[in-house]
Amino acid sequence: MSKKFLLGLGAVAGACFLISKKLTDEQKDKIAMKVDEMVLNGRDTALKYDQYARQFIEDNDLGALKDKVVQKAQSFSSDQNVSEALDSLKKATRDLKEHLEAAGQDLKAYHEFDEDTLDDEDEIIINHNDASAFSEVKKEAEFEKDHPTETFYPQN
DSSP: OHHHHHHHHHHHHHHHHHHHHHSOHHHHHHHHHHHHHHHHHHHHHHHHHHHHHHHHHHHTTHHHHHHHHHHHHHHHHHOHHHHHHHHHHHHHHHHHHHHHHHHHHHHHHHHOOOGGGOOGGGSOOOOSSSOOHHHHHHHHHHHHHHSOOOOOOOOO
């Protein structure tokens, strides 16, 4: 779709260029006057419809509709249920913020530790004498290959 659009746009631009080269000055002036006339007519039409819209608003009293909407919004804001819901939301937000701050403090305290206070139990020791975990898994896989698991189904 976009290739066709670009191709069409290019064709129109090329045609306009060729036509502008072949037009005489007198023809260019006539075209410019027609375009100016169309723009002025469009502007007059827009102003006329703007006046129609303003007259419609005045005749149908849409200002009263605006007042009704404002009154309804004020009644909602003064409603007990709405104010309770907003208070509850504010309290829940405050509680969540306090909880997140406390969790952040705990996390910060957990990550801020001294290297000297680490226990030996937390250290990772690699023993070169024992078989590695990979070699143990390999041994189990070879054993499983030689001794496959048999599945027995109940007989009816």
